[in-house]
Amino acid sequence: MTRWIFAGLAAVCVAGAAPIAAEPGIGAAVPNFRAYDMHGKIVDLSEYRGKTVVLEWNNPGCPFVQKHYQSGNMQKTQAAVVAQGAVWLTINSGAPGKQGHMTGVEAQKFVADQHAKPSAYLLDPQGLIGKGYGAKTTPHMYVIDGNGRLAYNGAIDDKPTADKADIAGARNHVLAALGELRAGKPVSVPESRPYGCTVKYAS
Amino acid sequence: MAWIRFVLMSFALLLAIAPASAQTTGKGPHVRIELIAETERPAPGSELTLAFASTPEPGWHAYWENPGDAGLPARASWTLPEGASAGPLRFPVPQRLIIGGLMNYVYEAPFAPLVTLKVPADAAVGDAFPVRVKLDYLVCTNEICVPEKAELETALTIGDGAVPADRRARFDSWRAALPKPLGTPAKYQIDGKTFRLEIPFPAAASLTGEGYFFPLTDGAIDYAAPQRVVRDGDRIVVEAPSKRPVSKVDGLLAFGSQGFTLSAAPGNVAPASASAGVPSSGWIATALLAFVGAIAGGVILNIMPCVFPILSLKALSLVKAGDQAGNPRGEALAYTGGVVLTCLALGGVLLGLRAGGAAVGWAFQLQDPRVILFLLLLVTGIALNLAGLFELSAPGFANRAAARGNGGAFLTGALAAFVATPCAGPFMATALGAALILPWPAALAVFGGLGLGIALPFLLLGFVPALRRRLPKPGPWMATLRRILSIPMFLTALALAWVLGRQAGVDGMALGLGAALLASFGLWWAGRRQMRGLSRAWLPALPLLLLALAAMALVHPAGVETARAVPAGTEPFSEARLAQLRAEGRPVFAYFTADWCLTCKVNEKGAIETDAVRDAFEKGKVAVLVGDWTNGDPALGRFIEQHNRAGVPLYLWYRPNSAEPEVLPQLLTQAMLQKLAGVNP
Numbered sequence: 061m062t063r064w065i066f067a068g069l070a071a072v073c074v075a076g077a078a079p080i081a082a083e084p085g086i087g088a089a090v091p092n093f094r095a096y097d098m099h100g101k102i103v104d105l106s107e108y109r110g111k112t113v114v115l116e117w118n119n120p121g122c123p124f125v126q127k128h129y130q131s132g133n134m135q136k137t138q139a140a141v142v143a144q145g146a147v148w149l150t151i152n153s154g155a156p157g158k159q160g161h162m163t164g165v166e167a168q169k170f171v172a173d174q175h176a177k178p179s180a181y182l183l184d185p186q187g188l189i190g191k192g193y194g195a196k197t198t199p200h201m202y203v204i205d206g207n208g209r210l211a212y213n214g215a216i217d218d219k220p221t222a223d224k225a226d227i228a229g230a231r232n233h234v235l236a237a238l239g240e241l242r243a244g245k246p247v248s249v250p251e252s253r254p255y256g257c258t259v260k261y262a263s
Numbered sequence: 264m265a266w267i268r269f270v271l272m273s274f275a276l277l278l279a280i281a282p283a284s285a286q287t288t289g290k291g292p293h294v295r296i297e298l299i300a301e302t303e304r305p306a307p308g309s310e311l312t313l314a315f316a317s318t319p320e321p322g323w324h325a326y327w328e329n330p331g332d333a334g335l336p337a338r339a340s341w342t343l344p345e346g347a348s349a350g351p352l353r354f355p356v357p358q359r360l361i362i363g364g365l366m367n368y369v370y371e372a373p374f375a376p377l378v379t380l381k382v383p384a385d386a387a388v389g390d391a392f393p394v395r396v397k398l399d400y401l402v403c404t405n406e407i408c409v410p411e412k413a414e415l416e417t418a419l420t421i422g423d424g425a426v427p428a429d430r431r432a433r434f435d436s437w438r439a440a441l442p443k444p445l446g447t448p449a450k451y452q453i454d455g456k457t458f459r460l461e462i463p464f465p466a467a468a469s470l471t472g473e474g475y476f477f478p479l480t481d482g483a484i485d486y487a488a489p490q491r492v493v494r495d496g497d498r499i500v501v502e503a504p505s506k507r508p509v510s511k512v513d514g515l516l517a518f519g520s521q522g523f524t525l526s527a528a529p530g531n532v533a534p535a536s537a538s539a540g541v542p543s544s545g546w547i548a549t550a551l552l553a554f555v556g557a558i559a560g561g562v563i564l565n566i567m568p569c570v571f572p573i574l575s576l577k578a579l580s581l582v583k584a585g586d587q588a589g590n591p592r593g594e595a596l597a598y599t600g601g602v603v604l605t606c607l608a609l610g611g612v613l614l615g616l617r618a619g620g621a622a623v624g625w626a627f628q629l630q631d632p633r634v635i636l637f638l639l640l641l642v643t644g645i646a647l648n649l650a651g652l653f654e655l656s657a658p659g660f661a662n663r664a665a666a667r668g669n670g671g672a673f674l675t676g677a678l679a680a681f682v683a684t685p686c687a688g689p690f691m692a693t694a695l696g697a698a699l700i701l702p703w704p705a706a707l708a709v710f711g712g713l714g715l716g717i718a719l720p721f722l723l724l725g726f727v728p729a730l731r732r733r734l735p736k737p738g739p740w741m742a743t744l745r746r747i748l749s750i751p752m753f754l755t756a757l758a759l760a761w762v763l764g765r766q767a768g769v770d771g772m773a774l775g776l777g778a779a780l781l782a783s784f785g786l787w788w789a790g791r792r793q794m795r796g797l798s799r800a801w802l803p804a805l806p807l808l809l810l811a812l813a814a815m816a817l818v819h820p821a822g823v824e825t826a827r828a829v830p831a832g833t834e835p836f837s838e839a840r841l842a843q844l845r846a847e848g849r850p851v852f853a854y855f856t857a858d859w860c861l862t863c864k865v866n867e868k869g870a871i872e873t874d875a876v877r878d879a880f881e882k883g884k885v886a887v888l889v890g891d892w893t894n895g896d897p898a899l900g901r902f903i904e905q906h907n908r909a910g911v912p913l914y915l916w917y918r919p920n921s922a923e924p925e926v927l928p929q930l931l932t933q934a935m936l937q938k939l940a941g942v943n944p
Contacts (some may be wrong), residue, residue: 085507123410155363159406187363196332196365220335221399222410251507253481257408258333261363 083194084210086250090202093189095151097180098167103149110206112146112241114234116178116216117153117190117259119160119198120170123222124256128199129174131224137216137234138177146238150178153190155262160198161185187261197256203237203247212237214252293323293402298394298415301434304422305392308384310904314375314437315352315398315415323402324369327357329479330401331486332365334408337376337400344392346383352376355440356515356522357477362405366486368477375437382421392419435897442515442522443895444910446929447862450530451483451512458484458505461532462516462525466497468858468893472519476501479513493535497861500535521895523859550705554712561716594672595718595725601676603714610710632767633815636775639759640811643779644786646756649749651742652783653790676718763818771818778814781807830872832880836890838902841917844886850940851917852880853924855890855903862929863912870931876940883940 084090094104105113116134119125128134138148150171154161162170167181184190193202194213203212217230237247297316305311315337319325326334341349354376360367386392395416402409426434447463460476474492478484484503491502499516512527647653724730756779764772785807792800834840836853844851854871856863870876871887880887890899892911903913906926914927916939927935 121407123408158363191364222335222401223399251482254333255335256333257403258362258365258367260406261365263363 084213086210086213088210089208090204090210091192092208093192095182095184095189096164097182098162098164098171100164101180103180103182105149105204106208108147109208112141112144112206112211112238113204114141114146114148114238115193115195115202115204116148116150117195117198117200118150118181119152119154119257119260120162121159122198122257125160125198127222127224128216128227129176131227133227133232134199134216135174135176137232140235141238142177142179144238144242148178149180149182150176151182151184151189151195153184153187153195154260155187156185158260158262159257160260185262187259190259190261195254195259197254198259199256200254200259201234203234203241205241211241211247212250213254214249215254215256218252220253220255292411292413293320293409294318294325294400294411294413295320296398296413296415298396298417299430299433300394300417300419301430302419302422302424302426304420304425305380305382306424307382307386307388307421309382309424311380311382311419312434313349313378313380313394313417314434315378316373316375316433316437317370318373319371319402322404324360324367324371324404325374325400325402327368327370327477328352328354329368329477329481331368334367334369334403335401335410337398339378340397340399342395342397343380344383344386346385347392347394348381349396350379350381352378353441355437356442356517356520359475361487364487367403368486374440377434377437377441386421388421388423390421392421393417394419435900438897438900439895440520442517442524443857443859443892445516445523445525446860446910446912449525449527450532451527452530452532453505453508454532454534456505458503459532459534460501460503460512460527461530462499462501462523462527463497463861464494464499464859465861465864466494467864470494470518470521470859472517472521474499474501474516474518476503477515477517479515480509480511482507483509483512491535495535500532502535550708553705553709557709557712558716558719561713562719591725591728595722597672598676598725599715599718599722601673601678602718603676603711605677606710606714606717607707610707614706632763632771632775632818635759635763635766636778636815636818637812639756639763639775639779640782642752642756642759643783646749646752647783647786649752650746651749653786654793767818774814774818778811781814782811785811830867830889832877833887833889836888836899836902838898841888844888845917845919848919850883850885850919851888851915852885852936852939853888853890853915853917855892855899855911855913857891857911858893860911866912866914866929866931870933870936873933875933876936879937879940879942882942885940 090105092104092106094102097103116138120129125134138150141148152160152162152167162183164183167183170176171178171181182189189195195202197215199216201212201214201216202210205211212233214233216234217227217232219226219230231249233249233252236249240247295318299314299316301312301314317325326336328336330336337352339349339352343349355370355374357368357370358372360369360371380394382392393416395414398413398415400411400413402411445462445464449460449462451458451460453459474490474494476484476490476492478486483506484490485506488504491500493500493502501516511529514525514527516523516525760772760776760779763775767775785804788807789801789804792803836855841851841853854863854866856867858864879885890896890902890913892899892903903910906913906915906924912929914929914931915924916927917924927939
């Protein structure tokens with residue numbers, strides 16, 4: 061148990077840029093990071109170069125995250141992305157003691173119970189990756205193209221509510237961006253306003 | 264099934280991390296919301312104001328229309344009788360709340376968004392007018408968020424539109440909390456990584472509290488980054504890190520609890536001149552600069568009439584002590600301690616009030632006539648003492664106590680600092696303005712610096728004996744000097760009486776001067792008894808002094824109307840006066856203005872208050888009514904709203920025998936007004 065906590069705490073960020081306010085712009089190279097996943101394995105973003113990578117900020121206690129998990133919308137999106145050969149990294153930047161913070165074991169249980177389909181669930185209890193990317197809400201989504209450049213930054217869809225009934229008529233910005241990237245077209249909505257709870261960073 | 268598992272798992276999770284985040288969230292709703300109509304009997308064809316009177320549970324916050332980095336604004340879906348329609352929610356000025364480095368624009372205290380409902384003109388008196396609304400909103404603590412719904416309704420009946428007095432008062436207080444629209448358009452420029460916003464705002468308009476720009480347009484600026492808000496002549500410049508290009512920027516400029524809504528288009532904005540105002544959001548450099556400024560200001564304060572006599576007396580007592588006796592260093596340190604601690608205490612009180620959300624300037628003492636009256640009595644007493652009318656033998660007061668040990672020095676220091684504060688307001692505005700908006704440790708450092716500055720000359724005297732030796736030897740000249748020093752003290756008393764008159768009107772000033780006279784009689788009497796060597800010399804003076812102090816309970820701030828002057832040839836606006844003038848068959852020009860409205864000031868200087876227009880009005884027997892909305896008077900606010908204007912400037916021309924006024928354009932010319940008055944230029 062303690063091993064997991066230490067693994068979580070020791071999540072490292074070797075980003076070239078400063079961790080705060082270095083939010084990458086659309087089309088700019090994203091900062092690299094290395095972090096422990098829920099199994100204690102180190103995941104290095106740069107190893108996925110050549111593949112499209114989706115980042116999802118997660119806090120299982122947040123009603124907006126629950127909207128997309130309880131409805132199965134997030135799992136469906138994850139499955140569709142992974143099926144395309146892209147990579148899905150779910151990241152938890154909740155600080156220890158704050159809502160939604162999880163150890164590796166707890167994260168494994170969450171992923172199993174929810175039938176979630178991320179390529180990896182990363183633990184960022186110090187919020188280094190979150191602050192490096194300027195992640196503000198849960199959920200907050202990023203799409204990185206095969207060249208390591210930011211293609212999308214924002215909400216999962218265009219219906220900023222906590223109401224599951226709104227998912228049916230919403231535009232899923234992540235799937236739309238991935239479809240456009242695959243077709244070699246520019247991403248038509250590269251940025252949107254993320255909605256949800258604040259990421260529970262250590263202050 | 265999945266969701267049950269999820270709930271169970273979340274529960275297990277909660278237990279697992281319980282020790283750190285144990286908190287009772289309780290049952291919702293976490294915001295108590297009441298839907299209140301201004302009138303139960305709205306008139307057909309009228310506009311009806313509704314309020315969502317909202318009270319967040321302690322520790323919880325609801326969101327402004329732009330929630331900031333996260334969160335959601337409230338959404339209302341209405342169910343209204345046919346033909347009725349609801350306008351957008353109008354929100355009061357929000358607060359800032361930074362959680363984990365993310366900015367939230369919120370309400371933690373009770374607040375009330377207002378909505379205007381259009382009642383159909385064909386509604387029949389006596390008809391039921393049910394109003395139903397579903398409000399979706401998010402409410403959060405620093406830890407968790409809960410989306411809530413409120414289904415609210417109120418059953419109204421079409422009637423005469425009468426508003427009960429108590430309800431009018433509640434709505435007036437809610438209206439006063441709404442931001443006021445700034446008629447003059449603003450502009451902004453993105454200069455590299457800096458977003459710079461220029462807002463036309465008259466230099467003469469007074470503002471208190473910290474300036475902050477709440478953007479309504481998302482994505483223009485980084486919410487959590489510190490802003491720099493500078494008053495620079497007839498404009499306010501806001502600088503913040505830019506995020507991405509936008510085609511226009513709407514937002515709310517707030518100073519304390521005052522708010523102004525504005526809309527800005529792209530344009531060229533020059534940076535604020537270096538000499539302008541103080542940066543609003545501090546860095547250490549700002550704090551240091553303010554600290555040094557505060558010390559310098561404190562030193563200058565020593566030669567101000569309100570402090571100098573006390574300081575001189577302290578210096579004299581050191582000379583008296585000479586080189587052989589006493590402990591000049593200890594005394595200097597005690598005096599410094601007294602000054603600095605008093606300044607820190609005053610600063611602490613101010614910061615406490617600031618934290619309490621009260622919009623106060625440094626001279627907040629000066630804003631309370633009771634404190635002014637107390638200072639008036641105190642200063643009069645000191646002046647009479649300096650003039651030699653009586654001697655103080657009671658411990659703890661200026662000169663005699665000062666001559667004693669360190670305790671006396673400490674008290675003198677405390678007194679010097681307290682008496683210095685009214686002077687500090689005007690002279691120290693810059694450093695103190697910074698103190699009000701810096702984080703509290705830096706702000707306290709500024710107050711401490713001010714105290715240190717006041718104590719510095721005396722500290723030097725205590726530690727550099729050479730300086731002391733250069734001081735003249737004690738002698739009869741001291742008594743003369745003491746008498747002379749009473750003059751600035753009397754002048755201070757005069758200034759305080761003037762301030763009291765400004766605040767509490769002629770009655771308040773008369774009361775204050777009467778109290779001062781009463782206290783003087785008492786002190787004089789005590790002085791005569793002292794001279795005759797009577798025991799208990801103070802006995803007859805005490806009741807008089809107490810009576811003078813009792814006047815503090817009687818003095819009240821004068822109403823807003825008496826405090827604000829109107830230009831010559833005009834009268835203050837009131838609906839009663841307007842009706843009276845129209846009944847007399849006179850043409851009436853009613854204009855509504857505010858100190859913070861630049862367009863208003865331009866029109867007044869350039870057209871309304873010119874000699875040509877004044878003459879034309881006189882010839883045409885035009886009555887001119889001025890509504891000054893600077894302080895957000897709710898009665899004026901309602902009248903302005905009735906004319907479909909959210910704010911000032913508003914110019915109304917009432918022709919004799921015409922039912923409705925003509926609303927004049929927002930830019931006036933002399934010729935336009937002369938023509939209306941029936942005089943050809």
